[in-house]
Amino acid sequence: xxxxxxxRFRFYSAELGAAVAARLSLERDLRAAQDNHEFELYYxxxxxxxxxxxxxxxxxxxxxxxxxxxxxxxxxxPLAEQLxxxxxxxxxxxxxxxxxxxxxxxxxxxxxxLAVNLSVAQLNDAGLAxxxxxxxxxxxxxxxxxxxxxxxxxxxxxxxxxxxxxxxLRALGVTLSIDDFGTGYSSMAYLKRLPVSALKxxxxxxxxIDQDAxxxxxxxxxxxxxxxxxxxxxxxxxxxxxxxxxxxxxxxxYFQGYLFARPLPVTQATAYxxxxx
Ligand code: C2E
Ligand code: CA
Ligand code: CA
Ligand code: CA
Numbered sequence: 001x002x003x004x005x006x007x008r009f010r011f012y013s014a015e016l017g018a019a020v021a022a023r024l025s026l027e028r029d030l031r032a033a034q035d036n037h038e039f040e041l042y043y044x045x046x047x048x049x050x051x052x053x054x055x056x057x058x059x060x061x062x063x064x065x066x067x068x069x070x071x072x073x074x075x076x077x078p079l080a081e082q083l084x085x086x087x088x089x090x091x092x093x094x095x096x097x098x099x100x101x102x103x104x105x106x107x108x109x110x111x112x113x114l115a116v117n118l119s120v121a122q123l124n125d126a127g128l129a130x131x132x133x134x135x136x137x138x139x140x141x142x143x144x145x146x147x148x149x150x151x152x153x154x155x156x157x158x159x160x161x162x163x164x165x166x167x168x169l170r171a172l173g174v175t176l177s178i179d180d181f182g183t184g185y186s187s188m189a190y191l192k193r194l195p196v197s198a199l200k201x202x203x204x205x206x207x208x209i210d211q212d213a214x215x216x217x218x219x220x221x222x223x224x225x226x227x228x229x230x231x232x233x234x235x236x237x238x239x240x241x242x243x244x245x246x247x248x249x250x251x252x253x254y255f256q257g258y259l260f261a262r263p264l265p266v267t268q269a270t271a272y273x274x275x276x277x
Contacts, residue, residue, distance in 0.1 A: 029065055030079055034092060038064045041096050043269035044262065045276065046115070046234065047255045049248050054276040056113030058149070058256060059097045060263045061089070077119070086119045093117075095135045098146065100266065102139040109273050115147035117179065120154040124161050129168035136172065143173030149200065150176065153184045163194070170195040177234070181205075182222065191229060199226055201252075203237025210242035220250040227251070 033039060043057035063071045080086045097114045104112050122128055136143050148169060155162050166176055177198035178191075182205040191199075201219065208215045223233045235247045238257030247255065261272055 026076075026079065027083060030063070030076055030083065031085065033063055033065070034085075034089060036066065038066065039089070039092060040064065040265070041093065041100065042263035042265055043100075043114075044256055044264070045260055045269065045272050046113070047260050047276075049235075049244075049252050049255055052276075054273055055254065056115070056145075056147075057269060057273070058115040058117075058263075059093060059100075060117075061093055081119055081121060084121070086121050087125055090119060090122045091131060094132060094146075095138075098135040098139040098141055101141045101145050104270065104273065105141070107270070107274075109270070109277060111142075111145070112273060112277075113145050113147055113175070115149050115177065117149045118154070120157060123150060123154050123165055124158045125165075126161065128165050129172060132169060132174060133172050136174075144175055147175040147177055147198075149179040150196075151179050151184065152181075152186055152190055155190060155194075166195050180236075182218075191226075191231070196231065198232040198234055198253075200234040200236050200256075203257075206235050206237065206243055206247060209246045210240070216246060216250070219247065219252075223251050 040062045041059045042062050043059055045054045045057050047053070048055050061073050061077070063073070063076050065071045077086070080089055093116055097116050101112060101114050104110075132146070132148075136146060150162075150166075170176060175198070176194070176196040177200055178194070178196050179200050180202045181199040183202045199222075201222065205215065205219060205222075209219055210216075226233045232253040233251075234254040234256060235243075235252050236256050238244050238247065238255045238259050240259060243257075244255060244259060261269075264272060
């Protein structure tokens with residue numbers, strides 16, 4: 001029995017050792033990813049619900065991990081936050097988004113909007129608004145072409161710095177929206193106080209909207225409330241025509257989702273924008 005126990009211990013410890021090694025190598029690779037030019041932005045088109053035209057896109061970060069394929073942002077974004085790499089990576093994302101808006105403008109795709117996701121460390125960074133202003137100026141884009149997405153939970157850790165940043169960004173003319181609305185802790189007080197222009201209904205909210213009357217009522221209520229507060233509503237993760245129709249009949253303003261397009265690499269995204277603008 002003793003022998004067996006030791007053997008088992010050795011087995012688990014070898015497995016644990018492998019997991020630790022894998023984690024360390026992931027960390028090492030992520031720290032080097034920016035220098036190795038392994039990041040790329042994909043773009044998911046955003047559609048005007050009423051006329052079906054594309055109004056812009058959301059930039060979604062991709063990591064091509066040296067020879068090992070693409071790593072999901074659901075995995076590496078939290079790690080980048082933990083390793084305190086996210087402010088630097090986020091700066092690259094913002095700069096790249098502004099550069100892309102300039103490139104689209106030069107191709108005749110004027111007035112496109114591009115939404116970028118922020119992390120809490122960026123929102124709590126006192127230099128954020130100045131750096132955003134620098135990129136807008138550097139690429140000569142309209143400030144309202146850049147949209148920044150935050151979540152309500154990001155307001156928790158340092159609400160004063162966060163609000164100061166949001167106000168400074170708003171003063172620049174940047175558009176702000178609340179991501180994943182309906183998931184975490186939602187406070188109507190925040191909705192009224194935050195200088196945001198739109199909220200994005202989380203996919204979990206709209207998934208059963210065409211089958212579940214309660215979900216449909218909830219969406220209709222949130223959309224009506226948002227409109228009362230002067231906010232536009234973007235539905236995320238629209239996958240079926242039935243979901244689209246249910247949202248449209250409840251006065252949703254914009255759609256994103258696989259029904260229209262997946263997040264696309266720049267060449268395909270540009271072709272989509274040209275064809276659907
Ligand atoms: P998110 O901001 O909520 O982005 C929407 C996610 O839903 C994306 O996953 C997108 O590919 C996916 N999606 C879009 N339409 C559909 C659909 O119809 N059905 C389904 N099932 N999924 C859909 P992705 O690209 O894997 O990104 C995951 C998350 O990673 C994002 O969630 C965002 O929170 C984060 N993220 C991505 N890029 C960045 C970035 O540059 N900075 C930061 N801080 N976070 C980022
Ligand atoms: Ca988002
Ligand atoms: Ca979202
Ligand atoms: Ca999210």
